[in-house]
Amino acid sequence: MTCEDAHLNMHDYISGELASEHHKNLMDHMDECPNCQEYFRQTQHIQTTMRDFMQYEAPFELQTAVSSILANA
Amino acid sequence: MKSKRRKSFEQEVLCHLDRLYGYAMHLCRNNEDASDLVQDTYLNALKSEKQYSLGTNAGAWLFTIMRNTFLNKMRKMSRKPTGMAGEWIEQMTREDIPELIKHGPDPGVKCLDNLLKDDISRAIDNLPEEFRDAVVLCDVQGFSYSDIAKILDIPIGTVRSRIHRGRFILRHLLADWEKVAMGGG
Numbered sequence: 001m002t003c004e005d006a007h008l009n010m011h012d013y014i015s016g017e018l019a020s021e022h023h024k025n026l027m028d029h030m031d032e033c034p035n036c037q038e039y040f041r042q043t044q045h046i047q048t049t050m051r052d053f054m055q056y057e058a059p060f061e062l063q064t065a066v067s068s069i070l071a072n073a
Numbered sequence: 074m075k076s077k078r079r080k081s082f083e084q085e086v087l088c089h090l091d092r093l094y095g096y097a098m099h100l101c102r103n104n105e106d107a108s109d110l111v112q113d114t115y116l117n118a119l120k121s122e123k124q125y126s127l128g129t130n131a132g133a134w135l136f137t138i139m140r141n142t143f144l145n146k147m148r149k150m151s152r153k154p155t156g157m158a159g160e161w162i163e164q165m166t167r168e169d170i171p172e173l174i175k176h177g178p179d180p181g182v183k184c185l186d187n188l189l190k191d192d193i194s195r196a197i198d199n200l201p202e203e204f205r206d207a208v209v210l211c212d213v214q215g216f217s218y219s220d221i222a223k224i225l226d227i228p229i230g231t232v233r234s235r236i237h238r239g240r241f242i243l244r245h246l247l248a249d250w251e252k253v254a255m256g257g258g
Binding site for chain 1: 079083086087090091093094095098099104108111112115116119190193194197209211212213215217218233236237240243244247
């Protein structure tokens with residue numbers, strides 16, 4: 001596997017979209033390629049951080065308003 | 074008295090409220106407009122209730138309604154949601170993915186370990202809209218490529234390419250700011 005292929009595969013892996021039969025090839029490549037390993041780690045870290053930071057809870061007023069919309073329909 | 078179907082429908086759509094509010098905040102950037110958009114989304118969902126089959130994918134269905142509701146609002150206000158794409162980002166959006174990969178990886182960038190919420194928000198705001206939507210729906214909301222294709226009404230291959238490219242631009246934006254913050258060039 002080339003670094004180019006590894007990049008394409010690692011994005012799909014992080015998205016949960018890489019077919020399981022390709023996992024081993026990707027992991028084998030990263031075992032041997034510190035650059036791709038680091039790139040993978042950073043990309044995954046950005047995704048996790050973004051997901052953690054961008055979680056919202058609907059304000060109470062909105063929860064009430066939506067419940068009312070559904071109740072009165 | 075509510076029918077069993079209506080009760081099930083309400084349960085299935087209500088459990089997505091927080092996620093919808095999060096996506097509305099991403100689209101509108103303020104609580105007031107986001108709250109209005111969420112309520113309009115639920116009103117439109119009720120109007121289209123018959124089109125929804127219970128037990129299927131309520132999340133993707135509601136997000137599609139929210140996006141269409143938002144775009145209709147923007148059209149009425151003659152506003153176009155855009156990212157703040159500079160020349161460098163414009164170049165990134167035009168190049169082929171294999172060309173982009175040649176720019177990286179950059180193992181020298183270690184500073185991405187200490188990301189702050191403001192950095193992430195600023196980087197996402199700087200992504201051109203088409204990339205921002207795909208990345209947020211995938212990385213924040215956790216939708217599959219197939220769901221994102223339905224929500225954005227684009228082919229699945231385009232979803233994949235926008236996510237790859239969007240993450241690439243995001244990473245480089247964050248890395249560049251950190252380099253400047255650390256006194257680099």
